[in-house]
Amino acid sequence: ARQSAVQQAETEARAEGLRLGARQLAEAMEEARRTIGMDLHDQTVADLSRISRNIRRFADRGGTMDRELQTIEDDINHCLRELRMIVDDARPSVLELFGFADAVEALMDRSASQLQTPVDWQVIDDSGGLIDRMPARSQVALYRIVQEAVNNAFRHSGAAEITVRIATLGSRVTIRVQDDGLGMSSDLRRHASGIANMRTRAALIDVGFKLKSGPKGTEVRLEIEGSTLLPKRESETP
Ligand SMILES: Nc1ncnc2c1ncn2[C@@H]1O[C@H](COP(=O)(O)OP(=O)(O)O)[C@@H](O)[C@H]1O
Ligand SMILES: [Mg+2]
The missing domain is CATH 1.10.287 (Helix Hairpins)
Known part of the structure; x- marks a missing residue:
């Protein structure tokens, strides 16, 4: 033993x-x-x-x-x-200047303006800006993940509506990127490199990653535990 x-x-x-x-x-x-x-x-x-x-x-x-x-x-x-x-x-400078939700909004605005067909998109932050209080490294990683999910939604889904929602659920914060587009095959879900990168980035900062996709659209969901939210105090590490 x-x-x-x-x-x-x-x-x-x-x-x-x-x-x-x-x-x-x-x-x-x-x-x-x-x-x-x-x-x-x-x-x-x-x-x-x-x-x-x-x-x-x-x-x-x-x-x-x-x-x-x-x-x-x-x-x-x-x-x-x-x-x-x-x-x-x-250089996600908007992230530093304006915070997470506004940075995502700027990103979506840019993506939407490049499309031929109009998309109804929005960012909803019900967390009171909690992401902005996370360690910078985690913020950048979360931004990169959302960036990929948003780019995918605009590029591949053909959705009429794309929503990013930041919400608190008990001690947890969730970020969801949702589209009502055509969905993706389960094979792609497992093997596509953009998806794999999102998964890896999430794992590296101890954030849960879920991908749901079907004929009604796709949802990328990030789950951040309360303990991960707090900036680590260097002096406390042994
Ligand atoms: N939100 C989405 N809706 C529909 N299809 C998607 C979505 N996201 C990804 N896909 C499909 O999965 C494939 C792989 O995605 P990804 O790994 O991000 O690679 P890339 O974006 O470089 O093509 C895409 O080419 C697309 O066919
Ligand atoms: Mg992609």
Whole structure:
């Protein structure tokens, strides 16, 4: 019995080690994305904006803008728009500035504006902004999960309605991303990489992940236990 207790302790230690490793990796990746986002913003976006302004100035001076030059200007502006989106994704600045619910709202607004058909979408926060009081690392992870779920809903579901709802349920907080679209096959639910990433991100911050999907639509549900909500006090760890 003692032998197996030791073995179990070793297994648990190994699992915890892997978990910690994965967690550090996730944090390092988030940090890298942020840095790349800032570099792209400060350097590349600034450079392209300057080139675009120079073309404009050149054209303004000549009075006419030749077709080829116009094409180049359009291309650069297209590049700039794409790049701004990449930067926004890499650095969830809205999350820091306005908090979780508003950041999700900005994300949905952006997704909705890119669709041909109108979608009725909303963010409802009944938790009194509890997510904003979580440790920053957890907030970013939750945002990334919701981002993927929202993107999926807008991109794949063909829904007329998409709702993100943050609510408290006893000591628990839940975040639900719901659409009334066409649903997804059970095979996709298990093997698709976007889904797997959401699951992994949730596991790394001890958040429950559930995916329900059927002919009436899809729901991604995150369940956050009360204890996970509190910012950890570093001084208390042994
Ligand atoms: N909310 C949804 N409604 C309908 N289908 C979905 C939804 N989310 C995902 N899917 C389907 O599952 C597939 C896999 O999703 P995902 O792993 O996120 O990959 P990706 O978004 O890159 O295609 C999608 O291509 C789509 O067919
Ligand atoms: Mg996806």
